[in-house]
Amino acid sequence: MGLVPGLGGASVIRSDRAATGLVSLFSFAILAVFFLIPLAFMVVVSFYKPDPMGFYQVAFSWENYAKYFSSFYLNVTLRSLWSAGVSAVLVVVLAFFAVLAIVDLSRRWQLFWAVLLLSLMCISEVIVGFSWLILLSESAGIPRLLEVLGLWDDPRSLSPSFGAMLIGLVTLGISIVMLILLPEAANRDRSIEEAAQTLGTPPLRVVFNITLPIFAPTLLALTLTMFIYLIGVFVMPTMLGRPSDWTMTVMISDKALGDANLPLGAALAVAMLIITVVVMLLSTMVSRRRLL
């Protein structure tokens, strides 16, 4: 600071403003170059023509989108929406009841669950998929267990199947949803439920009459968030699902790496981006207007 506090202070503040402005601008530039530009470039590529020899030819054509609207890719899209939707609902419903139970446990068990869930959230989806693959296999998993117990004479692997894929997707999503719901459930005003009890509501009805309606907006927003997350999962459909269960994500990756048809892959990704944005807008509308 200068000898004259007023003047020195003002100039320090001004140069400080400029410096923080530069920091802001710099971080924006980084995000723009490595996050926004790749997305924009992907949209551009979706109008290019595929090159059987290499990546793509610069062009402007609607050919890729025309292909997308052929029934095969539309079917894949619908299938993806279905599997992501079913698993998102399953995740949120299971997580809701589980979290209500966790917050009533002792603090030590709550910590146990927090670490367990954080671990699950962090563990690679490859490993989660792999572990379910083993657990559902005839040589080492549940079918083998049932055989040993004499409950299943002719055990067969339970994967790949739609159910196995759903289990995989639910395992991926549930840790995130539970970790988001935990603080909300722990910090909720319990006396609202107690009031319902004093007014003659049996405990189970309290959950459905009071807790569930109060949580409904949160749960709906979470379902939509999960939907977006699960529609983009690659490992579970490929590891645990049948080819007929493969989702848009698998197709995109396949076009990009397998068939080397990057423009078509980009068009599929743009379609998915649009679906994502629509769902996100819905989600904001839910949380803004409290539709329920």
Place this chain on the structure above:
Amino acid sequence: MACESEAACLVPADSARGNLTMATLSLSGIGKRFGGHIALSDVSLEVRSGEFICLLGASGCGKTTLLRIIAGLEQHDHGEILLEGRDLSAVPCHQRNIGMVFQSLALFPHLNVADNVAYGLKMQGVDKDSRQRRAAELLALVGLAGFDTRAVASLSGGQRQRVAIARALAQEPQLFLMDEPFSALDAGLRDRLQQEVKKLQQALGVTTVFVTHDQREAMALADRIVVLNEGRIEQAASPAEIYQHPASRYVADFIGDNNLIDIQVSGQRVQIGASELVVNDAAMTDRQGSQLLSVRPEQVNVSAIADHHDGLTGQLIMQRQVGALVEREIEVNGQLIKQTCFHHSAGGFETGQPVAVSWDWSRVWVVPA
């Protein structure tokens, strides 16, 4: 308890009015631990039908725990709760037929005002028309006529308070429980709601247990105050009795301003510190030996020291005027004695001046050991 005639619902049933002497709620030997912490030990209390009881105590004294045990929201470890002769110990909360107002009010945020009030009736299977009529009546009773379809979030603090009270009373509870319902309100609104609750309670004749840490509130509302300390009942008596005749050192110290003075009584001689006085009051010298004297600040007289003074003397340490009152502190034998009196009868004394201190021995109180 289905209501045949809707209008009659607000009037207490004859049976309840007839047995004023019979205890409606009877607690005996209630004990409760949370881990290693003893929340309540051996609490026994008889509450008469239609009585207004205040559970009073500092935070952590067990008053809310006791209320929650009565409500069935907490299970007691031992002891017995009888409500009109019926043992409640094994009855779950939702079958106890009690109305409760929570500290946070706990209104249902997803229901409108009328649906909040009618919720308990819906649980009892009362049909929709009767429910709505009853809700409208109760809202009118608490001064919220016409608020039926309003959202709870759109109400002011006082209005929410009234909705919570109406909701708790809608199903004609046998017991009305309130857990510091007014602690979040400003002083003016709190005073008004206290008066309204008292009037409502008297009109309905419903047996009420009210938890508070505010002794002013307890004095204003209660027929009987139950002072709790560290999980035990220190005293259960009328507000006047609690103030004039505190049953223990804790109550004497906790309720109101007080001078607690250690005295030594032998014969008619009372020793206070270095001073010894002769007291001609039979009730006073009834108990001999080491005693605790409770002298309210307004019972203390301060005067100039006369020539042949043989009473207590002290030095005026501090004095200040607070509105119509004068508050003083006088150091007597190393102990500070508080005095309050009206300004017009205070007399003029200089701070630092020696003064004579006295009180009417027939009005002060020896705290039972």
Place this chain on the structure above:
Amino acid sequence: MNLLAGRVVLWVIAFGIIAPIVIIAGVSVGASKTITFPPTALSLQWYQTLLTDPDWLRAIVTSLVVAVLAAIISVLLALAINYALWRTKSRFSKMVFSLGLGPFLLPPIILALGASLFWAELGWYGRIEATIVSHGIFFVTLPLVILSRGFAKITDEVVEAAQLMGATPVKLFRTIVLPLIMPYLLTGFAIVAIISVNEYLIANMISGFVVETLPIKIFNNVRYGYSPVVAAASMLFIGITVGVLALVARTIDLLALLGMTRDR
């Protein structure tokens, strides 16, 4: 409320999380060359293979290098964005903050494809730097949110007091801000490192054929006929993840960080 339904769901979920891990652990210490459970004989040979086979070792090293460098990029970026927002609270810095939330809201496949096209066009396809930078940028969201909680705790009064005692912005940052947010910085670093080490899709799409990280190696192994080494690798992973989390839980109140208050 002791809800039976909740308890049952809880046990099912606990089973779903723990059972697969138990099975993987069993397979990893089994002597058999095929995947069987329960193991017929015990052996640590698969761990030995994992830590001696140059292919697996290279994957482990690659993963760790990517994770550490990506976490540094991520945390620095999150710090810059949060610092600017905290100092100025300007609309632009708020916008940059929301932009930083973006990558977490999009399905990773979209990010992966965009990044893969972008790096290919730049001619960086197959370079480890591409994987590092993309991981660093795409995982910025979590440290961004974690750090914002740390910055929220630095009150204006503390800053003003420091300024009155003559701290310049640089000194203020070094002596007040940095020490106060250090736990959040470390937590953010740990979380990005964990996510990066475990991430498959983006790493694979950007330069998977050349820069083979551990998840890519595991996935390829599973897909094209797998051996129990995969189980050993998975156990190593789970060990690292849980270990780091336990360390984090010791330095910072995990439940409070998750937003669960202490009293209940």
